[in-house]
Amino acid sequence: MNKVLKHFLLFLFLLGGYAFAKAQQDSIQIRKIYDEALKNGHSYQWLDYLSNQIGSRLSGSSGAEEAVQWTKEQLDSIGLDKVWLQPVMVPKWVRGTxxxxxxxxxxxxxxxxxxxxxxxxxxxxxxxxxxxxxxxxxxxxxxxxxxxxxxxxxxxxxxxxxxxxxxxxxxxxxxxxxxxxxxxxxxxxxxxxxxxxxxxxxxxxxxxxxxxxxxxxxxxxxxxxxxxxxxxxxxxxxxxxxxxxxxxxxxxxCKNYADVQSYNVIGEITGTQFSDKFMVVGGHLDSWDLGDGSHDDGAGVVQSMEVLRLMKAVGYRPKHSIRVVLFMNEENGLRGGNKYAAVARAKGEKHVFALESDSGGFTPRGFSFDSDDRNFNLVLQWKTLFEPYLIHSFTRGGSGADIGPLKGDGTVLAGLRPDSQRYFDYHHAANDTFDAVNKRELELGAATMTSLVYLMDNYIMKPAQIIEAPLKD
Missing domain, CATH: 3.50.30.30 (Glucose Oxidase; domain 1)
Known part of the structure; x- marks a missing residue:
């Protein structure tokens, strides 16, 4: 065996060992995330308050504004690096008697x-x-x-x-x-x-x-x-x-009124290596007025908040800046999603990844991705990391309405995909209430989202035209 071949085989051996070690490290980190979410999770108790103490949150209503202030207080209590309100004008429609x-x-x-x-x-x-x-x-x-x-x-x-x-x-x-x-x-x-x-x-x-x-x-x-x-x-x-x-x-x-001011609620953990590159996780804070909006989209709101809390709880410091965005007015206007994207463009902010939860708080099954081929193929390699948690569906498709305006310039978009067979039993109806949400299913969804954000933070591939230093451990 010649010297060059020996060196090549040694390189492959070392590379394989490194990949195995990284996979083991990722598996351990994901296990910590699930353990924390299932043993000490905050998502269910947050949803309890949002649904039962505040209730429906139709854009322009007093419930929506109370939810803005309360979720900001909860994000402040987590100890994030930044928490702020982003003003947005929203429609005001009242059902009446x-x-x-x-x-x-x-x-x-x-x-x-x-x-x-x-x-x-x-x-x-x-x-x-x-x-x-x-x-x-x-x-x-x-x-x-x-x-x-x-x-x-x-x-x-x-x-x-x-x-x-x-x-x-x-x-x-x-x-x-x-x-x-x-x-x-x-x-x-x-x-x-x-x-x-x-x-x-x-x-x-x-x-x-x-x-x-x-x-x-x-x-x-x-x-x-x-x-x-x-x-x-x-x-x-x-x-x-x-x-x-x-x-x-x-x-x-019912009656339509003039637009009123409301807010997106935003919290951030600043990245340790790429603080000027942003990842977003979010759901929409508004809901229809017949029920309390627990599945649509109270579940997505508290799961997104929990992603940042879980990262802090397990001691993980992200390389990119991670933002939770609680969007206002998805249901009847998409004003919050459009406003967030418009402000980001005006500031020249670079978003590399965005994840939305807006399909109910049911058992998570996987994700759908709107991305380039390289990143989707990368995601497929993570299936074995998720299979112990019965997460197995990774497909190409839509992501979420609120993060849709961020599409472009190489941004990878994803949507959490829970089991959807019961979702439309509750969607936009008076029975979309807290008692319809299962605690364990909700917490599994939050852990699944956090795990994907963790992996994206470490391995996401930048667009070919962007040249920068590779991610380091």
Whole structure:
């Protein structure tokens, strides 16, 4: 064996030994993170206060502003290097008195059904609206009917989530357009109002709210839009088949106000080597007003706060500056996410990684990544580190709405992906409450997020055009 070959084999042996030692070191560090989260975690007690003491946190509400101050206090108590509020103007929409609705299937024959106004909707006229109903399966079918059929009617969008789709977010995406744009399209055809089947797999009496848009329609052309529970939708559809003259009545008193000032809440641990390079972990602090927003997105908020607390608790000092960002106004405007990205660009800040939790506090299964090939292939090498915790799904795909504006210039984006089969049972509904969240599942999610941030902090690959010193242990 010649001398060159011997040296090459020795190099491979040493390299393999180094890689094994690093993997062992990473495994030990991740074990410490999970132990701390499961034995001494703060996420569940934080969520308890956020949900049960503060409650719903719709943008512009007193609950949202109380949550801003309280989460800032909690981040201050962790002992971060910096904590601050970032001002952002947000929409203010108020639901008003509880909505009321009934189906009139014959003279004097009425059945009350649960509805809720969609976020941003105008109110019904005083005294409510009663009109015949036109049932459609989507916006395209509505357009085919034309003004002659639709004018002065209540349009009932009744396309359900597709049960055969395993990925529930895919099923959600397949029908949420009727909620968001249904009223705008129906108004163009002279409809009196809109009802939308709640976007959930469950057949129950919980109507699910959510954002909607009138586009550029003038106020005088806007019509009231409500979600009807899935049980109510099934009943209405059945009665319409029996009697096409069936009418629907509903009354809503919601109102839009001028924008008000709110805040993103930001905390930071300054990096030891690359303090001018930033990693973000976050969720959205606002929620809809029907429940207390425990899954959407109280879970993501407290998990993100816990990432920084866990790093300090296990004595890990990150190389990059790590920020937790609690975004305001994801639900009905995305103002917080856009504002954070705009300020970062104006300051010339370089973000290399961002992780969002906005899919509920269920058992974590893995992550989805919006990244270049090199970093995604790097992530795939970490699967063995996560498999002891039953985290096995690493896919290409979307990350999160609030961190989306940070995309570009090589930034790696990721989203925590919990088991999603129950998520839309609670999404935007009155049953999205603290009792629906499991303590252990929530804590596992926080530990999983922290572990990914730790690995990214140590191994993330910079864009090829950026030349800088390699990361050191």
């Amino acid at each position: 509880p909505e009321y609705a009934f189906i009139e299937s014959g003279l004097g024959n009425t059945t009350q059904v649960p509805i809720c106004a969609l976020g941003g909707s105008v109110a019904t006229p005083n005294g409510g609206i009663k009109a015949q109903v036109v049932e459609v399966q989507g916006i395209e079918e509505l357009k085919q009917l034309g003004i002659e059929v639709v004018k002065d009617k209540i349009v009932f969008f009744n396309r359900p989530m597709q049960d055969e789709l395993i990925l529930t977010f895919q099923a959600y995406g397949g029908c949420v357009d009727q909620r968001y744009a249904g009223a705008m399209e129906a108004a163009k055809l002279g409809a009196a109002g809109v009802l939308v089947r709640s976007v959930t797999h469950s057949i129950d009496d919980y109507p699910h709210t959510g954002s909607m848009s009138y586009g550029d329609l003038p106020n005088s052309k806007r019509i009231p839009a409500a979600a009807i529970s899935t049980k109510g939708a099934e009943l209405l559809s059945t009665l319409l088949k029996l009697n096409k003259e069936t009418k629907f009545f509903y009354s809503m008193s």
